[in-house]
Amino acid sequence: MYQLAPSMLSADFNRLGEQLALLEQCGCQWLHIDVMDGMFVPSISFGMPVISSIRKESGLFFDVHMMVEDPGRYVEEMKKSGADMLTVHAEACRHLDRTLQTIHECGMQAAVALNPATPLNVLDYVLDKTDMVLLMTVNPGFGGQSYLSAMTDKIRSLRKKLDEAGYRETSIEVDGGINSETAGLVLEAGANILVAGSGVFKGDIPSNVAQFQEKFNQRK
Numbered sequence: 132m133y134q135l136a137p138s139m140l141s142a143d144f145n146r147l148g149e150q151l152a153l154l155e156q157c158g159c160q161w162l163h164i165d166v167m168d169g170m171f172v173p174s175i176s177f178g179m180p181v182i183s184s185i186r187k188e189s190g191l192f193f194d195v196h197m198m199v200e201d202p203g204r205y206v207e208e209m210k211k212s213g214a215d216m217l218t219v220h221a222e223a224c225r226h227l228d229r230t231l232q233t234i235h236e237c238g239m240q241a242a243v244a245l246n247p248a249t250p251l252n253v254l255d256y257v258l259d260k261t262d263m264v265l266l267m268t269v270n271p272g273f274g275g276q277s278y279l280s281a282m283t284d285k286i287r288s289l290r291k292k293l294d295e296a297g298y299r300e301t302s303i304e305v306d307g308g309i310n311s312e313t314a315g316l317v318l319e320a321g322a323n324i325l326v327a328g329s330g331v332f333k334g335d336i337p338s339n340v341a342q343f344q345e346k347f348n349q350r351k
């Protein structure tokens with residue numbers, strides 16, 4: 132399954148409802164929502180009130196990326212706000228296994244995010260509780276950065292690791308610097324969920340989305 136997950140951080144917040152509706156009209160199914168606390172990453176973005184508000188109108192699958200220290204504190208509230216999947220950073224969790232378990236108990240899908248410099252072996256004992264792994268392909272905190280080329284090998288190694296461990300169904304999401312040029316590289320390496328902020332919202336949204344869909348179609 133391939134999915135484009137447009138990152139709301141790059142949307143025009145004056146026209147948020149309109150732009151989210153347009154994504155659905157273009158055939159998108161996912162929305163990537165970056166929650167930043169000014170501690171785990173330097174920026175502060177948005178939180179529960181914004182998510183609850185867009186949930187009232189949107190049928191998109193809410194893929195919430197928690198760039199927050201100790202994200203286990205917010206699992207229940209995120210569920211109430213309308214999150215479908217909660218992604219927590221391994222670097223931000225003192226008890227990663229427990230946090231993943233709580234996310235499942237609250238009825239959401241659970242994902243683990245890794246910063247570019249974090250090794251894959253932190254996943255070794257939590258794969259049975261992980262529906263998706265998010266590999267950061269830039270350092271987290273800001274949209275509009277360039278793809279780190281060293282991440283292509285990391286994606287490939289993760290796909291191999293998941294295959295060898297019998298987790299062929301686990302998704303690999305990549306986040307940061309993904310556009311119609313880098314999309315081919317990450318798909319070839321084994322990613323199947325592509326987050327794109329500027330790659331979707333900068334310029335003409337329908338034609339940007341169509342370019343990603345074409346890349347997916349070429350691989351089917």
Ligand SMILES: O=C(CO)[C@@H](O)[C@H](O)COP(=O)(O)O
Binds near residue numbers: 269306
């Ligand atoms: O999590 C983050 C940034 O920390 C991302 O989800 C960005 O929003 C991606 O933006 P682009 O690199 O695609 O512009």
Ligand SMILES: [Fe+2]
Binds near residue numbers: 138163165196306326
């Ligand atoms: Fe993100």
